[in-house]
Amino acid sequence: ERQPCMPMHPDRPLVIKTGVQFTNKVRLLVKFPELNYQLKIKVCIDKSRKFNILGTNTKVMNMEESNNGSLSAEFKHLTLREQRCGNGGRTNSDASLIVTEELHLITFETEVYHQGLKIDLETHSLPVVVISNICQMPNAWASILWYNMLTNHPKNVNFFTKPPVGTWDQVAEVLSWQFSSTTKRGLTIEQLTTLAEKLLGPCVNYSGCQITWAKFCKENMAGKGFSFWVWLDNIIDLVKKYILALWNEGYIMGFISKERERAILSPKPPGTFLLRFSESSKEGGITFTWVEKDISGEYFRTSCCFDDLFFFSCALFVVMLNFFIMDATNILVSPLVYLYPEIPKEEAFGKYCRPESQARRELSSLESINEGQGKPQNCAHTPTDRVLVMGVGNVSIRFH
Amino acid sequence: ERQPCMPMHPDRPLVIKTGVQFTNKVRLLVKFPELNYQLKIKVCIDKSRKFNILGTNTKVMNMEESNNGSLSAEFKHLTLREQRCGNGGRTNSDASLIVTEELHLITFETEVYHQGLKIDLETHSLPVVVISNICQMPNAWASILWYNMLTNHPKNVNFFTKPPVGTWDQVAEVLSWQFSSTTKRGLTIEQLTTLAEKLLGPCVNYSGCQITWAKFCKENMAGKGFSFWVWLDNIIDLVKKYILALWNEGYIMGFISKERERAILSPKPPGTFLLRFSESSKEGGITFTWVEKDISGEYFRTSCCFDDLFFFSCALFVVMLNFFIMDATNILVSPLVYLYPEIPKEEAFGKYCRPESQARRELSSLESINEGQGKPQNCAHTPTDRVLVMGVGNVSIRFH
DNA sequence: ACAGTTTCCCGTAAATGC
DNA sequence: TGCATTTACGGGAAACTG
Numbered sequence: 096e097r098q099p100c101m102p103m104h105p106d107r108p109l110v111i112k113t114g115v116q117f118t119n120k121v122r123l124l125v126k127f128p129e130l131n132y133q134l135k136i137k138v139c140i141d142k143s144r145k146f147n148i149l150g151t152n153t154k155v156m157n158m159e160e161s162n163n164g165s166l167s168a169e170f171k172h173l174t175l176r177e178q179r180c181g182n183g184g185r186t187n188s189d190a191s192l193i194v195t196e197e198l199h200l201i202t203f204e205t206e207v208y209h210q211g212l213k214i215d216l217e218t219h220s221l222p223v224v225v226i227s228n229i230c231q232m233p234n235a236w237a238s239i240l241w242y243n244m245l246t247n248h249p250k251n252v253n254f255f256t257k258p259p260v261g262t263w264d265q266v267a268e269v270l271s272w273q274f275s276s277t278t279k280r281g282l283t284i285e286q287l288t289t290l291a292e293k294l295l296g297p298c299v300n301y302s303g304c305q306i307t308w309a310k311f312c313k314e315n316m317a318g319k320g321f322s323f324w325v326w327l328d329n330i331i332d333l334v335k336k337y338i339l340a341l342w343n344e345g346y347i348m349g350f351i352s353k354e355r356e357r358a359i360l361s362p363k364p365p366g367t368f369l370l371r372f373s374e375s376s377k378e379g380g381i382t383f384t385w386v387e388k389d390i391s392g393e394y395f396r397t398s399c400c401f402d403d404l405f406f407f408s409c410a411l412f413v414v415m416l417n418f419f420i421m422d423a424t425n426i427l428v429s430p431l432v433y434l435y436p437e438i439p440k441e442e443a444f445g446k447y448c449r450p451e452s453q454a455r456r457e458l459s460s461l462e463s464i465n466e467g468q469g470k471p472q473n474c475a476h477t478p479t480d481r482v483l484v485m486g487v488g489n490v491s492i493r494f495h
Numbered sequence: 496e497r498q499p500c501m502p503m504h505p506d507r508p509l510v511i512k513t514g515v516q517f518t519n520k521v522r523l524l525v526k527f528p529e530l531n532y533q534l535k536i537k538v539c540i541d542k543s544r545k546f547n548i549l550g551t552n553t554k555v556m557n558m559e560e561s562n563n564g565s566l567s568a569e570f571k572h573l574t575l576r577e578q579r580c581g582n583g584g585r586t587n588s589d590a591s592l593i594v595t596e597e598l599h600l601i602t603f604e605t606e607v608y609h610q611g612l613k614i615d616l617e618t619h620s621l622p623v624v625v626i627s628n629i630c631q632m633p634n635a636w637a638s639i640l641w642y643n644m645l646t647n648h649p650k651n652v653n654f655f656t657k658p659p660v661g662t663w664d665q666v667a668e669v670l671s672w673q674f675s676s677t678t679k680r681g682l683t684i685e686q687l688t689t690l691a692e693k694l695l696g697p698c699v700n701y702s703g704c705q706i707t708w709a710k711f712c713k714e715n716m717a718g719k720g721f722s723f724w725v726w727l728d729n730i731i732d733l734v735k736k737y738i739l740a741l742w743n744e745g746y747i748m749g750f751i752s753k754e755r756e757r758a759i760l761s762p763k764p765p766g767t768f769l770l771r772f773s774e775s776s777k778e779g780g781i782t783f784t785w786v787e788k789d790i791s792g793e794y795f796r797t798s799c800c801f802d803d804l805f806f807f808s809c810a811l812f813v814v815m816l817n818f819f820i821m822d823a824t825n826i827l828v829s830p831l832v833y834l835y836p837e838i839p840k841e842e843a844f845g846k847y848c849r850p851e852s853q854a855r856r857e858l859s860s861l862e863s864i865n866e867g868q869g870k871p872q873n874c875a876h877t878p879t880d881r882v883l884v885m886g887v888g889n890v891s892i893r894f895h
Numbered sequence: 896a897c898a899g900t901t902t903c904c905c906g907t908a909a910a911t912g913c
Numbered sequence: 914t915g916c917a918t919t920t921a922c923g924g925g926a927a928a929c930t931g
Contacts (some may be wrong), residue, residue: 113919177919194918229905280917408900504923513901515922577901594900627901889931 105278109130110235113146113175121203121218123166125157136168136206141200143252145178146225155433156205168203175225195234197241197254200224222252237312244269258308263301266311273331273366279343282350289350293374294323321377330372333379346370347381357395360386509623510635513575515547521603521618523566536568539681543652545578546625548572556605568603569810575625595634596655598622620811622652633728637712644669655756663701666711670679673731680760682750689750694723694776723732730772731780746770747781757795760786817874 104110121136134156140146144231150173156166201220208212222242224235238255244266245259267287275281282290291301294310312324319326330349335343341347347370351359360367368385387394504510507643511517521536535555540546550573556566601620606613622642624635638655644666645659675681682690691701694710712724719726730749732741741747747770751759760767768785787794 112904179919228907230907231918512922579901628925630925631900632923 102121106238107232107239109221109239110232111175111223111224112229112232113177113227116150116174118169118171119173119201119203119220120169121156121168122159123434125322126127132285134207138170138173138203139202139204140175141202141252142425143199144197144225146199147178149176175261177484192255193234195224195226195231196258197240198224198238198252198254200250200252213432219250222250222254233325234312234329235323240269240273240397241308241311241401255308258305260305263295263304263306266294266306267291267301273327274334274342277331277335278339280345284392286348286350289355290327291350291354319375319377326374326377326379329377329379331379334379338381341370347372356384360384361393451492497624498510504632507632507636507639509621509639511575511623511625511631512632513577513625513627514571514628516550516574518569518571519573519601519603519620520567520569521556522559527533534566534607537604538570538573539602539604541602543599544597546575546599546623547578549574549576577625577627585812592655593627593634595624595631595638597624598638598654600650600651600652619650620652622650632648633725634712636728637724640669640673641708641711655708660705660707661704661711663695663704666694666706666717667691667701670727673727674734677731677735678739680745686748686750689752689755690727692752716727717775719775726774726779729777729779731779733772733781738781749774756784760784760795761793 123134135153136156137153138148139152140148150228151170152173154168154170156168159167161166194383200222203218205216207216208214212412224238226232226235241258241261242251242254245261246254248254265281265292270290271281271287288301291304292298293316294306295301295304298304310323315321316323316326334347338347342349349370349372351369356369356371360369363386365386365388368383370381370383373380373382384395501670516884519538523534535553536556537553538548539552540548552573554568554569554570554820556612559565559567600622605616608614619692622723622850624638626632626635641658642651645661646654648654667682667690670690671681671687688701690705691718692698694706695701695704698704710723712722716723716726735749742749749770749772751771756769756771760769765786765788768783769826770783771779771784773780783794843878
């Protein structure tokens with residue numbers, strides 16, 4: 096009889112954003128042949144916090160053609176709005192819970208008259224999380240995952256007052272599913288092992304290891320300003336947005352430790368490279384690492400983190416200062432010297448390369464890039480003047 | 496007594512987007528000393544199309560401290576919602592007008608009892624344009640500009656049923672003001688002359704020339720898929736978003752014909768360049784042109800159009816295929832050969848460079864870039880293998 | 896079918912509340 | 914004051930509607 100509360104975000108049911116439409120359907124599984132009268136269903140939400148359901152919240156059940164004539168009612172165009180009462184403030188049962196841990200129930204009520212008796216029927220959705228901004232989605236979805244991973248209870252809205260631990264085996268399955276349900280490829284054992292190490296530290300066998308809710312989603316990772324789940328969820332977004340086809344092909348190793356990366360690249364011929372997600376970028380980024388070999392030995396080089404910010408930082412004045420043309424002898428020269436009429440280009444554009452300039456947004460992005468490059472393990476930076484040129488189709492990107 | 500209807504878009508008053516808050520203020524200029532009773536003001540909108548004003552639409556006037564004690568009422572948090580009636584459809588007075596040419600009046604009503612007589616007072620805003628999506632803003636704002644440029648009539652809501660022509664002198668002033676009111680710099684005579692030529696064709700003296708509303712905003716420019724105003728407005732957005740500081744300094748010539756560009760660059764030393772807005776990009780773009788000189792003569796070269804799309808097109812697979820490193824002898828080599836374990840990089844990434852790949856968005860952007868480069872006058876493309884490398888800080892962009 | 900128009904809703908930024 | 918949460922609204926896309 097129960098039916099999940101529907102998308103909104105199609106891959107993330109059971110999370111409802113206030114002001115965004117959602118759909119709900121109830122089906123009557125018990126058949127009363129004598130039920131030929133109108134059966135009116137009312138949908139409502141628990142009153143732990145004051146939400147109102149907007150839209151038609153009562154409906155008459157009707158025959159479902161697809162489903163051997165069982166009765167059902169589908170509520171479309173429902174939205175939730177928080178009722179900000181005069182005294183203000185949330186009135187949830189347990190104030191220690193953050194909003195994305197607060198669970199709510201959508202209930203469906205009806206009355207059946209059977210053999211002269213009035214019977215109140217009631218059913219409800221699985222617990223849902225209500226958010227007010229999409230930026231709360233990662234945490235809200237984590238709650239849904241944790242709940243459904245660890246309990247079959249249909250309405251334990253206090254689940255997060257004392258959230259149970261999960262085993263690595265359970266978590267691994269859920270993590271892989273996050274990829275396989277939105278792309279054509281889940282996670283390999285090797286990728287999962289890298290993730291296990293991030294959550295649990297080095298260990299021979301992760302099977303049976305326990306992972307707390309805090310570790311999964313609430314605490315920041317050691318030395319990082321973000322939780323494991325937020326990091327991973329942003330990577331999922333990055334994959335879907337920019338590199339879905341490559342991911343589907345299995346061309347992205349993605350989760351691999353730097354040690355393992357070197358170990359597997361080392362026996363390979365020079366020029367062999369792999370793609371890996373950035374471990375330091377909260378927003379999701381990808382880098383590539385390759386092997387080089389020459390007479391003096393073997394080198395591993397890793398590109399800068401490649402993400403949205405990277406491209407956003409290509410502000411015009413930076414371009415103008417660094418425009419090169421390759422002459423007939425393959426030497427880079429800069430053809431731009433004077434901004435018309437006779438302003439040296441450094442004078443025109445140089446000052447914008449200082450943080451005190453008013454080109455605020457461009458610069459703040461640029462700083463982040465420089466920061467990333469400062470970390471030697473994350474960038475092919477060497478103290479020499481050696482220059483990398485990274486081509487982009489007709490366009491190419493260089494860094495040094 | 497009249498008061499413009501306030502922002503929303505702070506630089507674009509008199510345009511109201513449905514569902515977005517706006518503010519309105521009325522002041523009573525006539526002073527009635529005996530008016531010590533409560534003077535209630537009601538705000539409403541004309542009924543040519545069915546809009547409702549949401550928010551507190553009645554208010555009591557009160558003393559204004561800043562303004563020598565005159566009475567005023569300020570309506571905040573007003574929003575407009577269209578009343579979609581059962582029969583549907585717009586019910587505007589003149590169905591031939593598009594929404595951004597439909598003018599509406601916000602009216603303020605009150606009743607004054609003076610010496611035993613009831614006096615109905617009413618005032619209204621300047622005509623406003625109501626839009627439902629911000630993408631209608633350019634055309635809506637053009638309507639406001641044209642109206643206020645050509646009439647002092649306080650409430651001619653049928654203005655656009657037969658819009659008067661403007662002279663170039665009027666239009667030039669308005670165009671320059673579009674820049675000077677949102678940046679620190681208006682348009683020079685030379686820039687304006689380039690714009691005049693776009694609107695009116697070659698001419699010795701544009702003063703007094705007539706420009707129709709259609710020419711300004713309704714018809715597409717010859718051979719282009721967009722109107723003059725839409726093109727210009729997107730450039731204003733580009734300037735504000737990415738190159739405000741450079742524009743304020745006067746470092747961007749911006750509007751200059753290709754003939755004039757060559758004429759002024761020719762006598763200058765090699766390496767002299769200037770920045771100019773793209774004439775072919777609807778969305779607003781900027782290019783730079785420079786002079787080169789060698790034994791065989793003088794060359795003018797223009798970069799690709801530099802805009803949002805340009806950077807968005809830097810998809811990962813394109814980067815992977817074109818990654819170069821410069822070796823000790825300044826020769827570009829590609830260190831990436833095999834995707835781990837032993838997939839030739841062309842096999843892994845090459846197929847995504849075809850439009851039939853599923854990397855839809857990346858590719859559609861990429862195609863636009865190639866297109867732009869196909870136009871010889873717009874790009875430094877030469878049939879030789881000569882390569883341009885355009886640096887971007889630690890990062891640089893190359894095209895060939 | 897189609898074009899003008901509106902609705903939907905994410906994601907960033909700002910405001911608000913506690 | 915600082916952090917958690919909500920509101921605001923631009924902008925891209927989908928849905929609507931004659």
